[in-house]
Amino acid sequence: MEIFLRFDLENIDWKSVCEIFEKAPLGTRDPVKLMIASENSAVVCFAWDSNRIIGFGRALSDGVTCAAIYDLCLLPEYQSKGIGRLIMNGILEKLQNQNVILYAVPGKQGFYEKLGFKTMLTAMGSFIDMEKMKQMNYISKD
Structure with missing residues (x-):
């Protein structure tokens, strides 16, 4: 495994990201809606294993005091290996000491x-x- 995080939207295959939601399992997502939601998010984080997207998370924020994390998901074969924690820590670091809320499955x-x-x-x-x-x-x- 060669796991790394990216925080940009360059060359994202949104259908592949939606497949992560289904396999996680966190239900279905529409690729276009997920792309728009991500474009409107303060932070997006993709976990990659070499050239494959294996996990995703995003956050909304006012940029000063309040943020909300949404859509943390990871392919089942990568769960329980510390990668979800890596994604969360990456997002929290970008939010820079804001109050953060989230939905927990x-x-x-x-x-x-x-x-x-x-x-x-x-x-x-x-x-x-x-x-x-x-x-x-x-x-x-x-």
């Missing part, structure tokens, strides 16, 4: 706790598909 909270994240007591959300978010256990079912 249900069951994966421990990964983020090891990086210093804590469960929020007052977070709330309004979602386009509230039922889907309930089914995926991102929000309470009451």
Whole structure:
């Protein structure tokens, strides 16, 4: 393995990135929408093994105090090898001491706790598909 990170959008095969989401498994993404979301993000991070994209993450930010990390994903065969931590640390370094929030996939909270994240007591959300978010256990079912 020759793992390295890139923080630019040059020559990205967005279909390959979407395949990472499916294999992770984190659902499906539309390549064009993911590209636009990434172009509008403050930080994008791609993990590569030689010439293959194996992981991805991005963050939104006001550039001063607040940021949110989205879409951290990694191919299954690369999980549990420290690469997710490498991506997260790369993103956090670029955010330069801002307050950071994120969605944790249900069951994966421990990964983020090891990086210093804590469960929020007052977070709330309004979602386009509230039922889907309930089914995926991102929000309470009451």
